Amino acid sequence: MAFLELQGVEKHFGSLRAIKGVDLKIEKGEFIVFVGPSGCGKSTLLRMIAGLTEIDGGSLTLDGRDITKLASSKRDLAMVFQSYALYPHMSVFDNMSFALRLANVDKAVIQQKVQRAAEILNLVPYLQRTPKELSGGQRQRVAIGRAIVRAPKVFLFDEPLSNLDAALRGQTRVEIAKLHRDLGATTIYVTHDQVEAMTLADRVVVLRDGQIEQVGTPLALYDRPANQFVAQFIGTPQMNVLPAAKLPQLAEVGGMAVPAGGFVGLRPEDIRVQLAGQGQLQGTVELVEALGAETLIHVATSTGAIVISRQNSRTTLHAGNPVGLSIDATAAHLFDDQGRLARPASGGASQASA
Numbered sequence: 001m002a003f004l005e006l007q008g009v010e011k012h013f014g015s016l017r018a019i020k021g022v023d024l025k026i027e028k029g030e031f032i033v034f035v036g037p038s039g040c041g042k043s044t045l046l047r048m049i050a051g052l053t054e055i056d057g058g059s060l061t062l063d064g065r066d067i068t069k070l071a072s073s074k075r076d077l078a079m080v081f082q083s084y085a086l087y088p089h090m091s092v093f094d095n096m097s098f099a100l101r102l103a104n105v106d107k108a109v110i111q112q113k114v115q116r117a118a119e120i121l122n123l124v125p126y127l128q129r130t131p132k133e134l135s136g137g138q139r140q141r142v143a144i145g146r147a148i149v150r151a152p153k154v155f156l157f158d159e160p161l162s163n164l165d166a167a168l169r170g171q172t173r174v175e176i177a178k179l180h181r182d183l184g185a186t187t188i189y190v191t192h193d194q195v196e197a198m199t200l201a202d203r204v205v206v207l208r209d210g211q212i213e214q215v216g217t218p219l220a221l222y223d224r225p226a227n228q229f230v231a232q233f234i235g236t237p238q239m240n241v242l243p244a245a246k247l248p249q250l251a252e253v254g255g256m257a258v259p260a261g262g263f264v265g266l267r268p269e270d271i272r273v274q275l276a277g278q279g280q281l282q283g284t285v286e287l288v289e290a291l292g293a294e295t296l297i298h299v300a301t302s303t304g305a306i307v308i309s310r311q312n313s314r315t316t317l318h319a320g321n322p323v324g325l326s327i328d329a330t331a332a333h334l335f336d337d338q339g340r341l342a343r344p345a346s347g348g349a350s351q352a353s354a
Ligand SMILES: Nc1ncnc2c1ncn2[C@@H]1O[C@H](COP(=O)(O)OP(=O)(O)OP(=O)(O)O)[C@@H](O)[C@H]1O
Pocket: 013, 016, 018, 036, 037, 038, 039, 040, 041, 042, 043, 044, 045
């Protein structure tokens, strides 16, 4: 049996079926990331696991025990929110030790556990300060520290870094990755951030409208999305998806079978910008985004659709320039008219090995 297991889990808010029979098995020590559009049910699902929102159907087991109806305080889970929810009048030490003090843990043990968490999180110099005397990143680390000292069976994070600026987010992300490596604690982490999902997760769970669309390792989802939704949700810029009927040129290449009414999906790195007249598609540059290490070239194609090409080199192209696009047919993901995968990509730059 899996360490944490959800079976047919349901949540109803009045007439809204917010979570629709979710099945998920999580192994001990895994780092699981929930992603999906706003309102798809990520926080609801996490809160149901935490015991903060009641489960209306199905079951939840942790470490061999049915905890579906168990009170949150008895579940042995710790949750870290986007809003740090620290006690403003308490010192960092008191915030971090609060749960242990409530549980009447021995003073010396508390001291040792808080010290250890503070060392891991670089909070030792701040233990006597109150939260308002800390930066946002430090406050977030206190919230994480408060979870660590409890040594829970599972850590639950709901967008813990979304209040931080980009640099601090990056640093704290690396800290969370190290923390997971050091503690090996089972973790479920909700995020909107693609980089967090791709870098932190052992497996990513893509949710949509209260249901799981696909579960897999970050690269499995990137390389072998099960449907058009996952294909376009994972990856920035998102996968280009064009009606197959608009790409008769591509259908001739490599003898690929584009399903009637279907779609062709191409990662930006699998479309190469060439001189006008070359390649399978012709178009005009709409926009060039020079990001330094990479360049994104938006091209209005003769099919009427705009596609984005990603290259690692700089370009002298600018809006209005005519260009050709060459596409490696083996890199194309084919979807049927319902957006289901009809044929996975088998090659292309996005899947090339080092
Ligand atoms: N307490 C509640 N009462 C009624 N509806 C709710 C409640 N909590 C959530 N919902 C609804 O359930 C659905 C899922 O909400 P949830 O907060 O889980 O989404 P989310 O995926 O976390 O979104 P976001 O990315 O915006 O945080 C939404 O349609 C939301 O409006």
